[in-house]
Amino acid sequence: MTDTRRLYQQTADRVRQLIAKGDYQAGTRLPAERELAQQLGVSRPSLREALIALEIDGTIEIRMGSGIYVLNTAKPAGNGRSLGESPSELMQARAVIESAIIVQAAASITQETLATLRATLDAMADDIANARKPIEQDRAFHLIIAESTGNTLFAEIVENLFDERHSPLSAGIRGHFETADSWTAALNEHYAILAALEARDPLAAQAAMHTHLTASGRRWLEN
Amino acid sequence: MTDTRRLYQQTADRVRQLIAKGDYQAGTRLPAERELAQQLGVSRPSLREALIALEIDGTIEIRMGSGIYVLNTAKPAGNGRSLGESPSELMQARAVIESAIIVQAAASITQETLATLRATLDAMADDIANARKPIEQDRAFHLIIAESTGNTLFAEIVENLFDERHSPLSAGIRGHFETADSWTAALNEHYAILAALEARDPLAAQAAMHTHLTASGRRWLEN
DNA sequence: ATCTGCAAATTGGCTTGACCAAATGACGTG
C-alpha cells in the first residue's frame, strides 16, 4: 500500500522515526536542511514543510543560522495517564485538588446542579440501605462538582483520580472500605459538602471536602 | 515594531485575520495559491508553509486540484469562559491546582530544593539574555515544586498540564508568547514565588503562584 | 433539451536553482 498522504506529512513521520529510533537525541542537532533533504530523497521546500509541522507539534526547534534541534523527545500521550502510587498519596492528592476545585465551584453553582447533587446523595442513601455499593453515586457526586466549574480539565482530573482507586493496583486493598458504617460516614460527609454549597460558602465547602477525603483515606487504610 | 517572526507565521496570521474579518466565510474557497501569494506579497513556497500551519491547526482544509477551503469559523461564544479545551481553561486549571499544591510544598521544602529552584531561574535568566526560549527551565521550575511535596501524583498532574500547552492543538497559538518582555515578566514572577518559598510562607507562595499563572494566561491570549 | 464523455483550463504538489541574512567559527592582531 503506497502512502497517498502529502509528502510533507510522510517526511515529517520519517523524521519523527529517526528521532524515536535514537539516531538523534534530545538537544542534539539534525543534519542541515540541504543535507537532510538529500538524505531523505525530497526537495528542500518539501522538507521545510515537514519541519514546520514538526516545529508546530513541538518535536523540534529551528534556530536561524544555527540548525535544527531536537526538543524534549519523551512526551507520553495526554491520555494514558498512569496516575497513582500509594493509596495515601492518592487520597492526599484528591484532598488537596478537589478542595481547591470546590472553591471555584461554590461561587457559580446553580440551583439545578444543587438539585442534581441532592438527588445523587439520596440515591446513594438508598443504595446503602439496600446493601449495595454506591460507588457510581460517589463518583457522580465528585464529578458533578468539578463539571459545575465549567472547566473540563477539572472534571478530567477528578475523574482520573477517582478511577485510580479502582485500578487493578488498588483492587487488592479494596473491599475493606465497603462496610455499611464506612459508607454511612461518607454519605454524611457528602451531605455536609452539599450543605456548604447550598449556603454558597466556598471556605466551608473547601473544609468539608478536605475533611471528607482525608477521613475517606483514613477509613481506606485503617481496615 | 517590526515583526521578526518567520514569514510563514506572519502570513498565517494574516490569513487568519482575513477569515476572522469575514472576507471568507466557513465552507467557502480562498483564492488560489498563486493569486493569494501575490495578494499577500509573498512567494508561493512561503504561502504554502503558512497554509500547512493553518491546516494543522484546523483553520483550513486543502483539497488537491480543487482549492483551499475555510473550515470551522466556530468561535467560542462564552462570556469569558469557552467550552472545550482552550488556553484560558488550561491556565485557569493550572492557576487553581498549582496554587493548591504549592501550599503543601511550602511547608516542607528543603534548602537543597530551594537552591535547585534558584539555579533553575538563573539558567532561565541566562536563556532570556541569550534570546533563547527558556521553556525547559519554566517546566522544571513548576515540576520541582510539585515533586518537592513528595507526592508523585502532584508532579504528574503538573507535568501533564504543562505539556498540554505544547500539544498540536495549542501549537498554532504559540509563537506570540515568545517575546523577551513576556519571558522577563514571567521570570520576575518566578522569583517572587521562590522568595515566598524561601520565607516558608504558604499563603504568599499560593498568591504568587496564582498571580503568575493568571498573568501568564493573559499574556498568552492577548499577545 | 438533456445526458455523456473527453479535453482544456484550473489548482494544488513538488522540484531545481539561486540569493539573502543570521549565526558560527577560525584566524590574525593587539
Next chain:
DNA sequence: CACGTCATTTGGTCAAGCCAATTTGCAGAT
C-alpha cells in the same frame, strides 16, 4: 590571552517551471 574581523555554515526566501488531481465546459449522442 583577549578581542575583533571575515569567511563559512545554516536557515529564510524567492523565482520559474513541470507534474498530477480536479473541475469545467463544450461537443456529440440520445
